Amino acid sequence: MIQTNTSPTLDVLFKRILARKPDALALVDPLDKPRVTGQPAKRLSFAEADRAITALAAHFIEAGLPNNSVIAVQLPNTIEFVLTVLAAHRAGLVVALFPLLWRQAELTVALNRTGARAIVTSGRVDGVNHADLAMNAAAEAFSIRHVCGFGNHLPEGMASLDVALAGDATTRRAVVEDGRKAAIISFDVTADGFRPVPRTHLHLIAGGLALSLEADLPQGSVFMSAFAPSSFAGVISSLVVWLLSGGTLALHHPFDGNVLEQQISEQSCDTLIAPAQLAMRLSENELSSRLPTLRNVIALWRAPEQVLASPVWTDRQAALTDVYLFGEAGLFAVCRNAEGAPAPVLPGMHGAPREVPGSSISGEIFLTPKGTLALRGPMVTPAAYASSAPHGDSLMAQPPRDFVDTDYAARLDRSTGAICITAPPSGIMAVGGYRFLATDLLEWARRLGQGALLTALPDRLSGHRLAGRAHDNARAREALAELGLNPLMVEAFRDRTSST
Missing domain, CATH: 3.30.300.30 (ANL, C-terminal domain)
Incomplete structure (x- = not known):
């Protein structure tokens, strides 16, 4: 049973699309999924995806996972990732995003830091036995009570989610659909060390709006996502932007250039979401003639200090939007100017140009007194980056910050007043x-x-x-x-x- 609140969740966004067009194509697997995971590629309508989400949610509930408990997810960029995240939310759980390159050391630390009760993985990904990795890490995490996975030849003791998908889902429990509840936990590294960063549904939706409005993405877009989904940026640039658009999300497990272009052509994708270096490489050889349906490219820069020195975007058919990523702290998006050069980033409030004048979606960008770039706004979680209270004789508590210092060195250009990001965080x-x-x-x-x-x-x-x-x-x-x-x-x- 679902209890609806005034603030939406990702599952509420999905159900709104489901009610409008249940038979429309929702999700498309990578063409080379059989090579990546050993499983066949799938195509699901919104109704078919809903049935799969319900079945997985029922499995998590039947496994005894309490409301608001954490479930760790280490999956490739396939349909199973999207279904698992939405199913966990439907079951009232919080998703911890684990990168695929993590091995037992990182997995164990993250499981213990979050108190995760379950872990979801795939049997094999690109030849690596992730099922065994998950089992070994779970053995060192006292909080883990359930280990499950997709794929064949899972080890003894790991529940098969493919079996769960094939079953009848009958279990229900009351879940309050409230966007202020925790939705995901991603992981960052700062000068203070390894840091879990929780975010609510509203944080995710705010991030998705910042991208979709700045890029002026039309409703019903067909997206091709070639960005790993194991981070805040990865989730909002694919899953959340897709839910806000109500279109089709095609997935590509990075990276095979020929397969990617074949997928874009076969699906008639109008929007590509990819790491910036990949997007710039695609544009070098007559992008418009090879991919005539492409109209928008969203380029995510993990090294934002490199944006201003990047090549001019020469394609006139597909517009480019640069997305500046600052670890898990936050991001902002800026469309290229008419000449294809990176547009200046001015300090102050930032919102999409198509918004109501004076409103703000992205938030605020400014420089700290020590010459670093800081972010505040609806997608930023300052509490996750708060330093521990310093030892001293003073009993006066320091007021909490309402911003996050990214520790990226930055300065103001004297002639334009624009922010220039000059170096990544030291150390x-x-x-x-x-x-x-x-x-x-x-x-x-x-x-x-x-x-x-x-x-x-x-x-x-x-x-x-x-x-x-x-x-x-x-x-x-x-x-x-x-x-x-x-x-x-x-x-x-x-x-x-x-x-x-």
């Missing part, structure tokens, strides 16, 4: 969508013994790339894998052949 290394403390790299290298080195080198595309050196690189890789570290660190010690 934090970003490799694609994964962030590490520089001190963590030194600690892992120290564990490998004398003479081992693990460092992050600047990289134009991904921010940084990891490089390692040890007396025996093969043994170093084995040791890091046994410690449960993700493959970015392990493969930093790959053998490099000499050109001589």
Whole structure:
């Protein structure tokens, strides 16, 4: 039984579309899903998706997961991810987003920090046995009571969600649909270390509106999402923007360029959501002639300091919107100007140009006294980034901040007054969508013994790339894998052949 409140949730948005057009195409799997997960690709209408969501929600309830408990999700960019998130919300649960590159070390820490009661994964993803990873991590997390997964050959003790999807869903419980309730937990790395960042449904909807309004996305759009869904930006740029539009969401598991273009053509996609470097690469060779249906490209910049130095967008058929990402702290979106160059970002209140004058959706951007960029507004969660109270003799409590300092160095351009982001946070290394403390790299290298080195080198595309050196690189890789570290660190010690 659903009790409706005045503030919508993601499930309420889904049900509104379902009521209008139950037979319309809702979700489309990646074409190469059989290679990625070993399962057939699916296409679901809104009615079919609703039945699957109800079945999964019933499974979570029957498994004894209480209202408002946390369920960890580590899944690829396939239909199962979307169904699981909406089913968890329908069952009154909070979703913790786990990146696919996380291995046992990160999984265990995140499970214990969030007190997760369950974990959902896929049997295999790109040849990696994620089911075994989840089982091993769950064994070290005392709060875990239920482990489940999609796919074949799941280990003993892991419940099959494919079986749950095929069954009849009859279990119901009262769930209050209130947008102010927690919806997701994502994970960030700041100077203070690893940090869970919870957000409500309203935070997610505000983020989705910031993107869809700035990009002027029409209702009923056909989206192609090629961005990993394991972050705040990943969820709002695909799942939330899709629910706000009421169109079709086609998914691509990054990355195969030929498959991606084939999917866009076959689905007649009008909007592409992708990492910025991928979007810029696609535009180099006559994008309009290859993908004639494409009208909007949403480029997500994990390294926002690189936007101003990026190439001019030359395609005149598809408009480009730059999305500046600041870890999990927040984001803002800005359309390219008429010449295809990045538009200036002025400090102050930011909203989409098609809004009512004076209103604000995105929030506010400003510089702190120490020369860093800060965000405030409806998608930002300052409490998640609040530092612990300093020790001292004063009994006076410090007032809570209503903004988040991103720690990105920034300055004002003297001639235009625009904000120029000049450097990422000090001491934090970003490799694609994964962030590490520089001190963590030194600690892992120290564990490998004398003479081992693990460092992050600047990289134009991904921010940084990891490089390692040890007396025996093969043994170093084995040791890091046994410690449960993700493959970015392990493969930093790959053998490099000499050109001589």
